[in-house]
Amino acid sequence: MPVSPLAFRSATDADIPGLVELIESAYRGDASRAGWTTEADLLEGQRTDPDGVARVVRQEGSRLLIAERDGALIACCQLEHRDDHAYFGMFAVRPSLQGGGLGKVIIAEAERTAQADWGVREMRMTVIRQRDELIAWYERRGYRRTGELSPFPYGDERFGIPQRADLAFELLVKPLD
Incomplete structure (x- = not known):
């Protein structure tokens, strides 16, 4: 049976509960271990909450791009217009669908959308620097490590409960042609 095509759209308030899930x-948690993007060994607690997702959905110059198949939410990512570049974040693919090439399609659509809608020439993101496998995946998509680090928000449980004391974010960048 052929796989149905993906449909992309911007999230609305009605999507917030499904996006948080x-x-x-x-x-986070045991469910995340079904995929390869889990942070469960680095962080416990929540990754986001309804208020955090709502801010992205409602913020001017920002959107939460949704990927659906047959009406079912299967992936999402945040795009935020910041001056001459776009910020990419909150990237999630259903754990049971990870590893099959879906992430490549989503990030390509995010890059295309940022260029088409905002005319930006660069995509930026921050990734926990200890996530070597994930950073390598982004490098294969054309992103490069900058070595520029920013601190993890220790003490703010909205972003999780760190399981180690050396977490930091590294800036990754990709020129968009």
């Missing part, structure tokens, strides 16, 4: 399932 998707993002949590991709990064």
